[in-house]
Amino acid sequence: MRRFHRQVLFLFLLLLSGKCLAAATLEALPEFLRPDPFGGIVTPDQGGVKLRSSLYDARHRVVLRGWRGGYVSFQLVVKSTVPGAYSLEVSLDDPAHKIQTDLFREWFHFTDSDKHYYPDALVPVHSPYGSHLPEPDNKIDQQTAQAFWVDVYIPTDAKPGVLSGKARLKFGGKSVAVPVQLTVLDRAIPAEDVVTVDHNSYGISFLSEQYGTAYHNYSGNWFESDQLFRLIHDYHQIFYEHRGIYHQLGYGHSGKVGPEFAPVLAGSGRNKHIADWTLFDRHYGPLFDGTAFASSRRGPRPIPFVYLPINPEWPASYELWGEPGYEAEFVNVLSEMESHFREKGWTHTNFEVFFNHKKRYMGFPWDGDEVRFPKDINYFLEYGRLLKKAVPADSPVHFVMRADVSWDMEQEFKLLKGVVTVWCCSGGILSFYRDAPKTLGDRGDVVWYYGGPPSVTENAAAITEYPLRAWLWGVNGYVHWLTVAPGNDPWFHFDGGGTALVYSGDRFGLTAPIPSIRLKIQRNCLQDLAVLDSFKTQQSLDSLRSEAAHRFNKSALDDWWNPRPTLADIPSDQWQGSAIDAAMEHTNKGLAHPGVSAWYNVHEYALQLAGGAK
Amino acid sequence: MRTVYLLALLMTLTSLAPAQDNPDALLPKRLELESLARVGSVMVDGDVCQKIVTPLAKEYMFKVDPRDEYLAGDNYDVDDVSFNITKKTLIRLSHLTSFPSDVNLWMPIDGHPGKIQIVVRNKNEMSQFWHWGDIYQDMIPPMETVLKTGQRVTVMDRPGWVSVLAPVYNSLGDIVGLIEAVSRTKMDPHDNVK
Numbered sequence: 001m002r003r004f005h006r007q008v009l010f011l012f013l014l015l016l017s018g019k020c021l022a023a024a025t026l027e028a029l030p031e032f033l034r035p036d037p038f039g040g041i042v043t044p045d046q047g048g049v050k051l052r053s054s055l056y057d058a059r060h061r062v063v064l065r066g067w068r069g070g071y072v073s074f075q076l077v078v079k080s081t082v083p084g085a086y087s088l089e090v091s092l093d094d095p096a097h098k099i100q101t102d103l104f105r106e107w108f109h110f111t112d113s114d115k116h117y118y119p120d121a122l123v124p125v126h127s128p129y130g131s132h133l134p135e136p137d138n139k140i141d142q143q144t145a146q147a148f149w150v151d152v153y154i155p156t157d158a159k160p161g162v163l164s165g166k167a168r169l170k171f172g173g174k175s176v177a178v179p180v181q182l183t184v185l186d187r188a189i190p191a192e193d194v195v196t197v198d199h200n201s202y203g204i205s206f207l208s209e210q211y212g213t214a215y216h217n218y219s220g221n222w223f224e225s226d227q228l229f230r231l232i233h234d235y236h237q238i239f240y241e242h243r244g245i246y247h248q249l250g251y252g253h254s255g256k257v258g259p260e261f262a263p264v265l266a267g268s269g270r271n272k273h274i275a276d277w278t279l280f281d282r283h284y285g286p287l288f289d290g291t292a293f294a295s296s297r298r299g300p301r302p303i304p305f306v307y308l309p310i311n312p313e314w315p316a317s318y319e320l321w322g323e324p325g326y327e328a329e330f331v332n333v334l335s336e337m338e339s340h341f342r343e344k345g346w347t348h349t350n351f352e353v354f355f356n357h358k359k360r361y362m363g364f365p366w367d368g369d370e371v372r373f374p375k376d377i378n379y380f381l382e383y384g385r386l387l388k389k390a391v392p393a394d395s396p397v398h399f400v401m402r403a404d405v406s407w408d409m410e411q412e413f414k415l416l417k418g419v420v421t422v423w424c425c426s427g428g429i430l431s432f433y434r435d436a437p438k439t440l441g442d443r444g445d446v447v448w449y450y451g452g453p454p455s456v457t458e459n460a461a462a463i464t465e466y467p468l469r470a471w472l473w474g475v476n477g478y479v480h481w482l483t484v485a486p487g488n489d490p491w492f493h494f495d496g497g498g499t500a501l502v503y504s505g506d507r508f509g510l511t512a513p514i515p516s517i518r519l520k521i522q523r524n525c526l527q528d529l530a531v532l533d534s535f536k537t538q539q540s541l542d543s544l545r546s547e548a549a550h551r552f553n554k555s556a557l558d559d560w561w562n563p564r565p566t567l568a569d570i571p572s573d574q575w576q577g578s579a580i581d582a583a584m585e586h587t588n589k590g591l592a593h594p595g596v597s598a599w600y601n602v603h604e605y606a607l608q609l610a611g612g613a614k
Numbered sequence: 615m616r617t618v619y620l621l622a623l624l625m626t627l628t629s630l631a632p633a634q635d636n637p638d639a640l641l642p643k644r645l646e647l648e649s650l651a652r653v654g655s656v657m658v659d660g661d662v663c664q665k666i667v668t669p670l671a672k673e674y675m676f677k678v679d680p681r682d683e684y685l686a687g688d689n690y691d692v693d694d695v696s697f698n699i700t701k702k703t704l705i706r707l708s709h710l711t712s713f714p715s716d717v718n719l720w721m722p723i724d725g726h727p728g729k730i731q732i733v734v735r736n737k738n739e740m741s742q743f744w745h746w747g748d749i750y751q752d753m754i755p756p757m758e759t760v761l762k763t764g765q766r767v768t769v770m771d772r773p774g775w776v777s778v779l780a781p782v783y784n785s786l787g788d789i790v791g792l793i794e795a796v797s798r799t800k801m802d803p804h805d806n807v808k
Contacts, residue, residue, distance in 0.1 A: 202807070202808040203804060203807035203808045204804055204807065205804045205805070205807065205808070208804075223803070223804070249808075250807065251807060252739050252806045252807045252808055253735075253739075253806075254735045254736055254737050254738075254739050254806075255737045256737055256738060256739045256806060256807055257807070258803060258804055258807045259803050313737045317705070318701065318702075318705065318737070319702050319705040319706060321698060321702070322698070358687070359690060359691065359692055360687040360690040360749060361735070361747070362732050362733060362734055362735045363735050363736070363737075364697075364701075365666075365692045365693075365694035365697035365698060365701075366694060372688060373691055375694075573670075573691075576679075576682065576685075577679075577681070577682035577684060577685060577688060578679060578681040578682045581681065
């Protein structure tokens with residue numbers, strides 16, 4: 001009887017192991033097909049299922065082609081209908097040890113809006129990575145698939161050629177492998193981007209909220225700790241590593257300045273002066289000399305732009321506005337700042353005098369952000385005069401006035417010529433003024449337009465539309481207005497990520513931000529744009545843009561602009577928001593959301609130009 | 615003697631309690647703010663205050679358009695001369711305290727009883743009542759008291775905060791608004807830096 005039991009048990013175990021082997025699979029997916037935790041593809045990406053085969057060759061190898069000086073990405077999905085422990089390893093046989101592979105576990109966020117799971121946050125893990133399906137911390141009932149993002153970094157000094165490798169899954173004592181072939185292309189991605197993508201944020205409170213472990217465990221004043229400044233630098237670094245820049249505004253709508261964002265002032269009137277640079281220099285010094293990025297694959301480089309703390313209440317007290325004392329305070333302190341920056345050699349960053357306040361927040365009587373009432377332009381002219389007085393004309397330090405404009409942009413372009421030189425424009429309204437990018441560019445101004453990140457509930461290629469539009473328009477960049485606010489519970493009750501492209505690593509024991517799938521896709525898009533643009537020495541930029549637009553969504557360049565509406569010829573304080581929406585009808589209709597394969601098609605075009613297409 | 619003893623005991627106990635949660639810790643600030651508010655009632659010019667919010671802003675303040683969620687905010691405008699005169703006065707009033715304080719201006723809205731708006735805020739971003747970002751909000755009873763009676767009212771509803779509300783008069787002797795002189799036990803250098 002006992003022997004019979006043993007035989008039954010043996011047979012049961014045999015069956016179970018066979019079932020494990022049969023059930024556990026490893027699948028590779030292109031970057032634009034985001035998996036769900038049940039073995040499928042998330043609904044918004046299902047239109048691109050044909051892309052699935054694009055990743056494989058006839059021998060069912062994962063085929064990657066990448067330029068030097070950049071990344072190539074794909075996804076791996078571990079699937080099993082039975083729970084169990086597993087390990088996943090990704091390796092490439094690179095005798096020169098140049099190629100670097102980064103592995104990330106994809107977090108599946110439950111979005112409250114549609115009650116579905118979407119992968120977005122990428123948790124860095126080391127290969128080989130061992131875990132359990134269902135993934136314990138993601139807590140998904142009936143989870144049968146765990147996804148991983150794979151970034152393959154090809155340095156500029158990598159040798160062109162073909163490398164082999166594999167992804168190997170071990171599950172239930174058995175293993176399956178997916179062969180990988182990487183072709184390193186001869187061309188190098190230009191180090192400079194043709195589109196600056198900016199990631200904006202406000203203040204610093206979000207850090208203590210999102211990094212509760214570090215904040216609560218710190219015994220002193222965390223806001224003056226090395227840990228805080230390292231964390232700030234990590235935010236800059238994560239965006240820099242993804243070919244973007246980062247802005248952090250350091251003051252509120254009534255002029256309150258966070259102590260980390262400004263030197264300490266003392267005195268008043270003609271005696272107002274800078275008393276202490278300590279916190280400011282700890283915050284910004286490594287960013288202005290580039291040493292904050294010493295460990296970056298892109299190399300150390302000073303940040304190209306930064307908000308200054310300047311606002312109507314700093315450095316001059318608004319109590320003195322319009323009086324000689326206001327001018328004295330403003331000019332004295334700015335002159336000291338110029339001297340300090342010059343002595344430190346901080347001459348590669350554009351220091352932005354930027355007014356973010358709106359009168360609806362009752363701090364000041366004019367709109368610094370998005371002027372609607374033309375009378376407010378006079379304040380910009382006055383600050384332009386003060387800035388000119390404070391900074392020597394031949395200073396090597398780059399102080400610039402930046403304005404974020406919408407309603408009244410056309411007037412401001414004219415009236416603030418030579419005063420404002422960095423323009424951050426409403427994309428919708430800029431679309432009325434097709435000549436503006438060239439007019440402003442010809443006089444040396446920088447032009448960006450702004451919007452917000454797409455939600456994870458849009459398709460995976462949605463984020464590529466923004467940098468593409470900037471390039472097609474011929475403007476210098478695009479600004480995501482908020483990128484560090486994933487909501488109160490991004491892990492289990494997600495708001496979709498319309499204000500986040502990075503997440504706090506606190507949950508995973510990291511005092512650093514972690515990236516998202518959308519940020520990775522955006523980076524890869526920026527790589528492609530830099531490559532595409534580099535072909536303008538061989539053919540006209542217009543033809544490159546036309547073909548890219550066509551491949552993206554079968555559009556023509558004209559489809560990306562709106563005709564000048566009649567409202568453009570009436571004073572902006574008489575415009576209504578609903579009329580602006582109506583005036584954008586042409587682009588709204590012509591540029592329906594791109595398909596999932598939109599950017600894949602543009603990427604293939606870039607590969608084709610570079611001679612690396614399949 | 616017994617009173618002095620009890621007072622001393624009370625002060626000792628007060629000093630032992632966490633300042634943040636102890637209303638008595640705010641007593642010195644409260645006294646200074648009450649003094650400030652009394653001066654403020656005299657110094658703030660109600661006629662000037664009445665010119666701050668423009669007719670356009672008032673016209674749109676309560677309008678709702680489902681196609682335009684920012685209709686009220688986008689049409690919010692002020693007369694900058696009146697605003698600046700008033701704001702400068704409020705800033706100077708705040709210098710009367712020996713600690714950081716703000717003096718905000720609040721005004722009722724014609725035709726909308728039960729509603730009130732903050733009209734001028736200041737650099738420490740402090741208010742015990744303002745709902746961040748709201749152009750107008752519901753009148754709270756202490757404000758109603760000030761507007762109806764002209765009495766100063768001290769409010770310490772939020773732990774660690776003290777506000778003194780005092781009336782603002784125009785040349786006709788009407789109460790047209792109120793000031794909120796406000797401070798807190800512990801300043802937060804990062805609050806509302808956004």
